[in-house]
Amino acid sequence: MRPVDVGWIRVFVEVAARGSLSEAARQLSLTQPAVSYQMRRAEEELGVPLLRRVHRGTELTEAGRRLAEILTPAVAQVDMLARELRQNPAKRVLRLYTDFAFSALWLIPRMHRFRERFPDLELQVIATQHTALRDLGPGDTAVIFGALAQIEGPCELLLSECVVPVCTPAFAEAHGTALERAPLIHLDSTLAPAKWFDWTRYLSETGKTRPDAQERGLHFNTYSLVIEATLAGQGVALGWRGLIDSMLSRKMLVEAGASLTNADQGYLLVQHGPHDPAAAHLRTFLLEESAR
Structure with a gap:
């Protein structure tokens, strides 16, 4: 029938x-x-x-x-x-691809401002250590760590790479901040040399000598764990400006050396066209927050 x-x-x-x-x-x-x-x-x-x-x-x-x-x-x-x-129409979902450090330390503390400003937009954060830019779809956004010269197509520098040694106030008081002797906390890289400032490069460029810099200390493969170990008083780490600023302002961490900057690389904002209004709102928000 x-x-x-x-x-x-x-x-x-x-x-x-x-x-x-x-x-x-x-x-x-x-x-x-x-x-x-x-x-x-x-x-x-x-x-x-x-x-x-x-x-x-x-x-x-x-x-x-x-x-x-x-x-x-x-x-x-x-x-x-x-x-x-x-x-109550379905919210437009925006996908943002980035790494664990940026999402945990920079993005999450600011997401409430994004929701307040754009209540009709839903932000889906996809945390991965290796974002393939060629796989981004129209309207997708990526925030990746890299060098401007190595990115094909348009991109914008969101945060320049700027590092400073950091430790807890209690660690500084008990052990001092002499980098030649302090236990160091490392972020390991699968690349050699690392594409970011590591301890060997930092010590070399600031005129300090420590042959055992990379061999001694604690090693982690994600930056969030580096910061957790530092907050636990385990040693001195290289703190990325932009990611640890709030911890410095609240005295959870203190500086233990001079800053070192590479203006040609850092966290880069990448969007593939065509750019719809919702993706443009996310881009504007990220750029304005980085300017703070």
Whole structure:
């Protein structure tokens, strides 16, 4: 048996409620012949009369009454759902690809401001240590660590690489901050040499000598763990400006040496076109927050 064509349902419900083809037509902004046609279609679909003519209108047959009992609440529920969906449309989801350090230390403390400013946008953060820029879709955003010269296509420098040795105040008081002797906390890299400042490069460029710099101390493969170990008083780490600024301002960490900057690399903002308004809002937000 073929399924019933239900395109006539709303017209039938209106006729059943009004008891008049002309009143139903007026309510639906249709002509009376159009309403009559839909009623004939309904009766042809079901094979029985649904209406009978009476003085000044129509009334339901027994089959029509049974059908109205089913369809009237169903159409009302559909209308209610439509009103809810129109009042609360699905939020536009923006995907932001970045690494664990940037998402945990820079982005999360600022996300409340993004939600307050753009309540109709949903931000999906995808944390990964290796974002393939070629896989970004239209409207996707990536914040990656790298050198400007190595990125194909347009990108913007969000945070320049600037590092400073940091430790807890208690560690500085108990052990001092002489980098030639202090236990060092390292962020390991799968590349040699690392594309960021590591302890060997930092000590060399600041004129300090420590042959065992990379061999001694604690080693971690994610920067969040480096900071956790530093906060636990395990030694001195290289703190990235922009990621640990709030910890310095709250005296959770203190500087234990001079800053070192590489203006040609850092966290880069990448978006592939075409740029829709929602993705443009995210770009503006990230740039404005980095300027703080």
